Amino acid sequence: MRSTLAILVTCVALVLHDSATAGEEQNVVWTNVVNATVVGTVLEKTGGYDGSDDAGAASQQELSAGDGYVEFTVGEAGTFWVAGLSHGNQDTRYGDIDFAFRFNGVGWADVVENGEYLSGGDTPYVPGDVFRVAVVGGRVQYFRNGRFLVESARSPQYPLILDVSLGTIDATVHGAVLGISPPPPPGGGFLESAGSPALRPRFTPAQIEAFLPAGGARGAFVFPAPYNTTGVRLTNASDCAEAQDCLWYAGYSYWRNTNNHAGSSHMYVFLGTAREHGGAGPMLIRYDKLTDAVDPLGPLFDAASPYSYSTGEGWYFSATLPTRLYTFLVGSPQLRRYDILLRQFEASPAMDLADCPRPGVCPRSAAFITQPHSSDDDLVHSATVQDGDWRRIGCVVYDGAAGKFRFFGAPKGYSLDECHVDKSGRWLMLLETRADGSRRNRVASLPRGRIATIEDVDGALGHLDMGFGYAVGADTYNPLPNATIRLTFPIASTTRPIGPVVHFNKRWEMAAANHVSHGNARAGVPAESQYACGSNASRVPDMADEIVCFPLDPAHNANGSLDVLVVAQVMTDLDAAGGRDVDGDDYEQVPKGNLDVTGRYFLWTTNLGGGRLDAFLVKIPAERFGP
Structure with a gap:
């Protein structure tokens, strides 16, 4: 059994290998690696069938409550893979991932939640692009290179991990991190850009x-x-x-x-x-x-x-x-x-x-x-x-x-x-x-x-x-x-x-x-x-x-x-x-x-x-x- 340290901050708890403070992030430690290898900060599919979602891995770290995020960098445009936040990791299939980006291998990504397409998250991508799936104020949001794309109507179930499904042989995920969002500043309020498509439901x-x-x-x-x-x-x-x-x-x-x-x-x-x-x-x-x-x-x-x-x-x-x-x-x-x-x-x-x-x-x-x-x-x-x-x-x-x-x-x-x-x-x-x-x-x-x-x-x-x-x-x-x-x-x-x-x-x-x-x-x-x-x-x-x-x-x-x-x-x-x-x-x-x-x-x-x-x-x- 691995030893873990629970890190508690205001409204946020993160289970990590090493200690962290609010606003910090840690490189993902991969576990449950199937038909893939890890070299440094790169996860790569090296086995299984080409084109099948029979490979993958999950983060050892967990977001156990509150706001936080996972972030990862595209390695190449020509491979198919899926990554995002999930409550669990039952198998390598991408339908198992609760909140994910799907990269189609021809330079276009969309958002899928347990395999179901979510409108509004479609975006082009190139190698080096950074994608983030975040819990913000209890809502799951999707970002590309810091730009907000869409917000989920579903509520996350904790704990949350980074879950990855790899389809194409040689598909890679680079620089994956899992981070704690800092506690809200005194006085509250938050900034967004005019025209932001982020939506917030009305209080009942x-x-x-x-x-x-x-x-x-x-x-x-x-x-x-x-x-x-x-x-x-x-x-x-x-x-x-x-x-x-x-x-x-x-x-x-x-x-x-x-x-x-x-x-x-x-x-x-x-x-x-x-x-x-x-x-x-x-x-x-x-x-x-x-x-x-x-x-x-x-x-x-x-x-x-x-x-x-x-x-x-x-x-x-x-x-x-x-x-x-x-x-x-x-x-x-x-x-x-x-x-x-x-x-x-x-x-x-x-x-x-x-x-x-x-x-x-x-x-x-x-x-x-x-x-x-x-x-x-x-x-x-x-x-x-x-x-x-x-x-x-x-x-x-x-x-x-x-x-x-x-x-x-x-x-x-x-x-x-x-x-x-x-x-x-x-x-x-x-x-x-x-x-x-x-x-x-x-x-x-x-x-x-x-x-x-x-x-x-x-x-x-x-x-x-x-x-x-x-x-x-x-x-x-x-x-x-x-x-x-x-x-x-x-x-x-x-x-x-x-x-x-x-x-x-x-x-x-x-x-x-x-x-x-x-x-x-x-x-x-x-x-x-x-x-x-x-x-x-x-x-x-x-x-x-x-x-x-x-x-x-x-x-x-x-x-x-x-x-x-x-x-x-x-x-x-x-x-x-x-x-x-x-x-x-x-x-x-x-x-x-x-x-x-x-x-x-x-x-x-x-x-x-x-x-x-x-x-x-x-x-x-x-x-x-x-x-």
Whole structure:
């Protein structure tokens, strides 16, 4: 009997001849060698019948639990052989191997699992190519020369060995190794390349219930592998009378639900609850960043206030003033700042459409505001303007320091979808649509009054968020699947390409960053040194909806690939009842999550596949991007 040493690391155990540590690999020691010989690190078929899978060997080492891999190098293109991970080694037949590459002897390989072909792993090969079969987050994945090919739908059964079946006489396998994957880094999250075909299954409601705080309690939890990030449950059934579904969705990805908590041990969160469904109106929550304790502080307004009936959509925290919340009422001309701790409004509105000179600046029909935005220094504000019949007739901008209004009307043939002042207060983005559904952007320099126009076919942005002198958003006509681009001001060109791609998706039916959020934009820092995040919910059957983040630097990697930080699953089922999607457009259930000012916390709402909407935070491990 051979002696072995069990090597234990976090989540991983490997049975090896020699000791190893996480992240190391060892040359395979071959055992059960049949009709083959081993010379150095080369296994070669030297007996049996040519063309028959009657030769082979297996590794003495075993992966007994957790993540790890086997890797081997092609010796020649003209031989037939099969190699991969397997739970056992019953004989030399390749149908005995659980997860394997099959090399056909004419320069082409595919993936077979117990002899059955798996689509998606087909690849050419030449001598010297390195192939890997790995367990990653409990899922088996296949790689060629470090490039991901396909993921298995099957779960591995431990222990696992490297199992090889050799068909052609003189077929060789070179440099076989078996390795331990390092434990997940603190904070979790992982990087993949934009467009990676790797697929991850959705959590089921039962799986979600198992890792959330027990009994529906508020507080911290850890998302299971491969995410390993820390989430925080903010709301539960006790926030609504009789455990009704009272929570309103997070307003939108560009409106912050979290305050400026930099330098404080606490973060404040506001969320809307529907009084007609057991809520008490907009509510306040205090989150302790040190202990992860969540403390509901009750409604922001008493029941007699008209603000208590607001959904909170279009409300947002100031980027600088820690206790100030921007609010407005539907059918009102005023944008007002509200002190969440003193529970009182500032004496004067931040912006009052009624003060806009008419008809010199604003049209006489200008009645109400909606979709407000503010610069990060709280001096410049923008809003969509509605007339008395609720039609969107233009955009108003107010410079509080100068006491000056500007109005941008929708040109003939166009309707204003929305407008958005950037975080510097110097640039305005207008999204306008035509009756045929086409879209354009107008980008206005507020100090100079110059306007650049971009048509949708040339890259006009759809869903977007603003930084300091730039925007990040969807370029729906980009040839890459649902691409996100960065648009820098002033506009250098109004024809494609107008800005670099910073994120794109696995397939066209996926839009992981459908609602992009850049609430963490920093003044005086190049856009290339910053990142944004995004989220979405869909009915794509073979891929989970996830919270993802990405650098805004297209040259972040020397090889031109784009990093995507995968943070957590959204956990939303668009066909579940939670979220009160009464009109069937999914809008109330789509997360539309938003980043905080530090970029370290992402807030969103989800129905967890059930009958209620709840709010969550996840901690963003941005250090994964590196320097």
